[in-house]
Amino acid sequence: MKVIVAGAGGRMGVANIKAIANHPDLLLHAAIGRPGSAVIGKDAGSFVGGDALGVAITDDIDAVLDGADAIIDFTAPGASVALAQKAAARGLVHIIGTTGCSEADDAAIAAAGAAGARIVKSGNFSMGMVVLANLVRQAAAALADYDVEIFEMHHAKKVDAPSGTALMLGEAAALGRNVSLKDKKVSGRDGHTGAREPGTIGFTALRGGTVIGDHMVILAGPSERIELNHKAEDRTIYANGAARAVLWAYGQKPGLYSMVDVLGLTD
Numbered sequence: 001m002k003v004i005v006a007g008a009g010g011r012m013g014v015a016n017i018k019a020i021a022n023h024p025d026l027l028l029h030a031a032i033g034r035p036g037s038a039v040i041g042k043d044a045g046s047f048v049g050g051d052a053l054g055v056a057i058t059d060d061i062d063a064v065l066d067g068a069d070a071i072i073d074f075t076a077p078g079a080s081v082a083l084a085q086k087a088a089a090r091g092l093v094h095i096i097g098t099t100g101c102s103e104a105d106d107a108a109i110a111a112a113g114a115a116g117a118r119i120v121k122s123g124n125f126s127m128g129m130v131v132l133a134n135l136v137r138q139a140a141a142a143l144a145d146y147d148v149e150i151f152e153m154h155h156a157k158k159v160d161a162p163s164g165t166a167l168m169l170g171e172a173a174a175l176g177r178n179v180s181l182k183d184k185k186v187s188g189r190d191g192h193t194g195a196r197e198p199g200t201i202g203f204t205a206l207r208g209g210t211v212i213g214d215h216m217v218i219l220a221g222p223s224e225r226i227e228l229n230h231k232a233e234d235r236t237i238y239a240n241g242a243a244r245a246v247l248w249a250y251g252q253k254p255g256l257y258s259m260v261d262v263l264g265l266t267d
């Protein structure tokens with residue numbers, strides 16, 4: 001399958017180019033950078049420190065869509081919405097790792113799925129995190145009166161908070177309790193907050209250094225607490241998950257899917 005990597009100059013763009021270059025069933029069809037970026041014109045393989053791939057990074061997505069099967073996109077919300085619309089027009093697979101999307105962005109992405117794109121979107125593409133989210137759902141359901149708090153820490157360059165993963169874990173806890181995260185979310189406590197309101201789901205975000213991604217879900221009850229932890233050690237876990245999602249989505253009908261669908265997790 002022929003894959004376009006968007007955001008080629010970014011941290012995840014580099015990881016995605018490497019993952020495709022090393023994948024037996026995927027071929028790098030094109031790599032896209034932002035107009036004006038210093039990466040435009042460089043060979044994608046050499047840029048990520050490997051062998052030359054004969055694919056020059058371009059800023060012209062429309063010029064490389066012919067012949068492509070899929071787009072892997074870890075960029076920014078506006079770029080992901082625009083790419084979803086292009087994927088819909090051509091029935092392409094579109095893997096979206098971008099976080100920080102607004103409700104309107106998510107609605108536009110869902111509309112692109114309904115209009116012909118085969119989209120897999122996830123706040124986290126690592127296998128371990130998808131399994132952890134499943135465990136959080138089960139724990140939140142079983143310990144229905146325990147306080148759920150979600151902690152995350154990321155590198156100093158991250159621009160959105162709470163992280164997409166933290167929100168995904170919050171959604172899993174909310175699903176386990178049959179409530180809406182929107183109604184229960186409490187983020188960034190400061191000052192005289194009053195006592196914790198039972199049933200809420202709390203979020204704390206830390207930023208600093210080069211941390212790739214630490215997440216912890218705490219279920220705190222009377223005289224005990226459970227801590228469910230995940231620590232990312234390398235961005236290849238996300239890139240490998242995205243590659244796996246490409247291969248899975250190719251065989252699906254148009255629509256919007258998650259990594260739970262890709263892994264076939266039902267419980």
Ligand SMILES: NC(=O)C1=CN([C@@H]2O[C@H](COP(=O)(O)OP(=O)(O)OC[C@H]3O[C@@H](n4cnc5c(N)ncnc54)[C@H](OP(=O)(O)O)[C@@H]3O)[C@@H](O)[C@H]2O)C=CC1
Pocket residue numbers: 006007008009010011012013033034037074075076078079096097098099100122123124125126164238
């Ligand atoms: N779901 C998952 O598993 C994971 C998701 N992420 C998410 O992926 C996204 C990217 O993360 P990361 O690689 O660390 O970030 P970077 O800032 O390193 O990379 C983002 C890339 O996207 C490009 N870009 C940004 N805005 C636009 C735009 N409007 N049009 C075209 N290109 C654009 C940037 O270009 P330029 O450099 O020129 O600005 C850059 O190359 C984030 O939302 C992050 O949270 C990250 C890791 C895992």
Ligand SMILES: O=C(O)C1=N[C@H](C(=O)O)C[C@H](O)C1
Pocket residue numbers: 099123124154158162163164165166212213214
């Ligand atoms: O920006 C990042 O780096 C990451 N973003 C994703 C998120 O927002 O959860 C996934 C991972 O935690 C790294």
